[in-house]
Amino acid sequence: MSGNRLKVEDVKVFSDAALGFFAQTTGHKASVRTAYLLDGAGPIVWNDFQGRIELAGRYRGSVTFSAPRGLLTHVLLSIGESDYTDASHRDIVGEIANQMSGQARRHFGEALDISPPRVLSPEEGAASHPAGAVPFVIPMQWERYEAHLVVQMDKEGGTPP
Secondary structure (H helix, E strand, C coil), X not given: CCCCCCCHHHHHHHHHHHHHHHHHHHCCCCEECCCEECCCCCXXXXXXXXXXXXXXXXXXXXXXXXXXXXXXXXXXXXXXXXXXXXXXXXXXXXXXXXXXXXXXXXXXXXXXXXXXXXXXXXXXXXXXXXXXXXXXXXXXXXXXXXXXXXXXXXECCCCCC
């Protein structure tokens, strides 16, 4: 494996952050299913709400957590929230993106510039594939719902994973 390639433990930082959110916030663990590269016309991974962080510096790209409305409503219900507006749903994916950002800062250090988390529409998520980058998709199961973690990053000056 080339020294410029992204390592499994680099990607795991983001899935661990999302898994940690569910365990800590709801008391119910999520699980990771088999990851795959999203090349060409693959399965739909852009759900109703996306939380994204952009990366620059030693690595470049983005990491997006994408979840359907039903999953987020169930999270809100499980934490005793009674506000099921779009704003509340956006807050949940934004918080997951924020946790991913914090874990990335601890793992990668100051050599990585991390944007503040943004919440996107499905159209914005799907339209933003950097040229040459092949997204790595990690399906996540929580309760009966499926969400997706989409990692599009490589080392600056390197080749995509």
